[in-house]
Amino acid sequence: MTDKKQQAPHLPNRGNGRALPAVAALACGLLLTAGLCLLIVRYQNAQLRERFESDTARLTALTQTQLLAHFETLLGVKGLFAASDTVDRRQFQRFLAQQDLKKNHPGFQAIQFVRMVPAAQRQPYLDAMRADAGSMPEGAPRFDIKPPGARPVHYVIEFTVPMEGNGAAIGLDLASMPSHLTALELGRDSGLPVATERVKLVQDPSGQAGFVMRVPLYRNGMPTQTVEQRQLALLGFGAIVYRVGDLMKEVIDPQLIPHMRIRIVDTGYVRGSGPPLAVPAPMFDSREAYPEVVPGGAELPGLVTHHPIEIGQRGWRLDFVARDGDRYGHNYLLPASVAVSGVVISLLIAVQLVALDRRRVLAAQLAAALAEQKAIVDNATVGIELVRDRTIRSSNQGAAGMLGYEPAEIIGRSTRAKFPSDEAYRAFGEQVYPTLLTGRSWSGDVEWVRKDGSHTWCRLHGKLVDVARPDGDSIWVSYDIGAQRQADAALQAANADLQRSLAQVARTQREVADLSELSGFLQACPALDDALDCIGEFALRLFPDSSGVVYMMEADRETLSARATWGPAPALPTLTADACWALRRGKAYRMERASASLCCPHLGAGHDAADAPYACFPLAAQANTFGLLSIRHGGPATHAAAELRYQLATAMAEHIGLALANMLLRDTLRQQSVRDPLTGLHNRRHLAEVLPRELARAHRSGAGLAVAIVDVDHFKRFNDRHGHDAGDAVLVAVAQAMLAQVRQGDLVCRYGGEEFVVLLTDIDVTLGESRSEQIRLAISQLAPAHLGQPLGQITASLGLAFYPQHGGTADSLLKSADTALYRAKEDGRNRVCVSAAPAPA
Structure with a gap:
């Protein structure tokens, strides 16, 4: 055996210069990748800008088209009065009925005829209007010009179609309103259609922004070439009254609202045709007109455009601001993919260049390999052992240190010392050796005993050196997997938590669907008893292991009667208003633990909230309590489950309360009407x-x-x-x-x-x-x-x-x-x- 302290052969110095080609290739690849990503981002920006400009141009064109269609109607009214100066209300209504404006040109509030009445003709005009039976058989004896007051000339709203919702405008003198008078005089003198600034419509209690488009009507046969001639020939005005919000809702595609904010401001009369406007007046804001629509994201300052249009000698500016989201948001997946791919390719090229350089020194490395092999075995983090006849013949530091030994302590020991019991040792041999005798390697996880008696898990790989000698040498490689098994256990626990969360999400989706279906049924119920039957049916679906009751307040305001019940638990047929903590406190009350003093009296003295938690919800509308929902659950639950259960019960109570309140209000109005x-x-x-x-x-x-x-x-x-x-x-x-x-x-x-x-x-x-x-x-x-x-x-x-x-x-x-x-x-x-x-x- 070679001494493990033997020095490895000296490797040749490669120098820093050999790495320059790989670094240069990597740098060039990264620069090219960055440039390509920048081009992609710029292309996406151009595409988003083009889509945004197309959408805004289309909306501007639709707005102008809608107003031009309405202006054609005004020209029709002008033609009607050109045919005859004496058009009465019935002829006016019949002409507009033939147009079917609400179907063909929706978005306006009313169409009116405004008559010019000089001050000297005020009383004869009033007498004629009050005695006029051509428009209304009974005449209009209470017709008057409002507001009262002496003015040189009156501009009186004489006809309005439809009358429903616009009757308050009949008789209104527009000369009393400076904003209207300015527009009327401009239209009279110019002979052109004219629009007002932002006005509040007298027939509109909502306070929504409005404006009026008018076209001057002149008497037949009178010259109108000069301003003086037009002033003398003026008969009145045909007018279309708008609420800007209603007009724009006919123009704007609702699908664009979450992705774009649209504002309209009035910039005043154009080309010096009227007095200047000190501050542009806001006419419309989609954020205010569609409060129920959730915006798609933050406004994008880079996607803003303005489109001016002319409306009856007034200038409007349509301001559009895009919102971040699916329509105008950036798609970062493509540039990210290009960036990742470019980096990977650059790295691969650099690696290939490094590999080429490595081949030049391969001979030197191979010469040092034998010396290094021993050093690697002795210093490897994995364990390597040589076993002969079930005795450890050689071991590196990794194998010995894994069990808390020094190599000298473990060499010569029987492999039995590693196992916790004889049964485990015998079972290991019966499992392993049939595989080894076939010439294949064996791999598996084994529980071993450390020197200090503690247990650890290792992953073991073994193979016989010579299959013909079963009791000969075998090589075993092992590494500690204790931390990995702990991580696996933690992963399994996390997976179990995830499965529970997914199950809860599915359950919540079912509950939301059931609540939505319950709400639909309650809205369709013609009577209170039908609604209460629906509540009992859906309550069993939402709370299958619970019991409950819906109480309704009697006329004496002191007694409540059970009108809907479900589940096995009994419920009192009647109870007083002080028998429930929820009714006393005016808000929901729940009990998840045992407390005799705080338990609602209507559940009975022996009720144990620890075994059967419950919740009570007062049913009220406009601070008027009209009922009670009480739910008694079948058993205790974890804190998280109890909270989810309570949230579901709260949502159900809100649905029931709103539906029953509407139904009671409808019955009350019915009784008041008969x-x-x-x-x-x-x-x-x-x-x-x-x-x-x-x-x-x-x-x-x-x-x-x-x-x-x-x-x-x-x-x-x-x-x-x-x-x-x-x-x-x-x-x-x-x-x-x-x-x-x-x-x-x-x-x-x-x-x-x-x-x-x-x-x-x-x-x-x-x-x-x-x-x-x-x-x-x-x-x-x-x-x-x-x-x-x-x-x-x-x-x-x-x-x-x-x-x-x-x-x-x-x-x-x-x-x-x-x-x-x-x-x-x-x-x-x-x-x-x-x-x-x-x-x-």
Whole structure:
């Protein structure tokens, strides 16, 4: 064996000059790579700029095209008035209806006709407008010029289409508004279309930026070559009213909104046609017009452009700023790939040059190889051993140090000393030697025992030197893999965490989909009970191991009733508002641990939150609590799982609260629309809905039906004597008296003024007359008082009609009852009169 301290042969000095070709090649490759990446980036910038300029030019062209289309409509209006100076509102509306503007040219608020009225013609103009029956059969008796005030000339909005939402503009004098007056005078004198600066539309409560485009209309046959002639010939203006936001929403592709910010500013009149604008006025900002759209990224200062356009002698500037994202963001993958490829290629070239240089000194290296081999074996970090007859014959420092020995200590020992037990040693031999005897090498992981008794894992590679001598020499190479196994274990744990996270993501996606589906079902439910059924169904899908209940607040505001339940746990049918911490505190309340004092009373005294955690959520809208959602979970969970569960329950409560609040609001509005606010009775509108339905039911079943019209006798005289407050008190008392005399299926409505209608269902003539007489008698026995003063006796007359004897339709039956009421009045009042003959169908 060679002494391991033997010096290795001296290698020839290669010098620094031999590395220069490789360094130069690497430097050139890197420079070429950098230049190519720069060209790619510049090309991408040019492409992005071209796309951005194309998009902005298209939007500018669309804006101009939309406005030109609307301007053609104004020219049509001008042609209409050129044909006749006396165009009325009906002709104006019929002309615009033929254009079908909302379909063909959307984006405007209204189209108007503005008439020029000199101050001397103000009163004759008002008289003519108020008496005009050509446009409206009843005329316009309350038509007036607003705001009031004396002005040399008035510019009055006379027609506007559509009227819906724009009626507030009728009669408005634009001469009272400096911004409008400036534009009107400019259009009058120039004879050209003219646009206003940014204005607030009187018919638009939203405060959105608006402007008006107008074209002057001149009287037929009058010259208009000079300014003076145009001023004398002016009839008025045709106008299109815009909300800039509505106009731009018809132009802008919604897909561009996340990728681009669009602003429009008014720079004032062009070519000195009007007074200058001190500061450009903002007209539109896509960030404000589309608050629901999430911007794609930060604004890119390098992608900004401005496009001026002219709108009715005013200049607009369209400012476009790109946002970082899919459409205008840089794609760094290609330059990065080129950079990586260039660096790799440069390195490969440099390596090849180094390899060529290495070949020139290969002979010197081969001469030193034998000397170096021993040094490498002795100083290798892996273990190398020679084993003969299961005894360690030679070992390097790596093999001995791996087990905590010096080479001298381990040489001569049996290989059994490395194994933790005889069974492990025997199993190793049975596994390894069949492979070695075939002449192949064996590789595997082995657990060994160190000198200090601790265990470690090694990866072992072995091979027989001579297969013909099984007990002869074998070479074993080993290296410590303890740290690697720890890393593998950590990787497996991380993979398990990842799998759990992916499962949670999938579960969250399912839950979000279920919440979205629940929201859709709740919006489609026509009634509260249907919505509550949907809540119970979806709650089982969202919380399959839980139980829950939805309580709704009763009219007394103190009691809540269970309206939807799910799961095995029982729920109280009713509870008071102080029986839940969530209702007391006005916000969600959860309990994940045992606490008898802080547990909600409605869950019962024996409830253990540690075994069955729960959460309660008040259902409220506009600070008005109308219900409670309580969820009781099937068992405890980890902190993370409990938080996710609570977040899901919170989201479900928000969906339910919003949907039920909208439904309750809709029911409230429905009740307000069919109830008389004074008496609390149903109104005439409700009667118009119910009576035809009850007639159809009576026709199908063959049952009888009676309609009684009740009129309070001498009510006007009573009102004049005691006042309207006392009259209201009488009407309320009469209503309560009638309600006390009818059955649950009957209907009492206030028909108008002091008249009431009583609808008696499933009734014959005899019982109908008897019930009507009871109503009359109950009214006559009233002793109403107001402010502590008795009001005297109240009587009422009743006209009674029966189906089908006195009419087969709602109108005919009411007419028969009204005729009978008239006869009761003529016969002396305070009586019931039955219709004498059937009314015509």
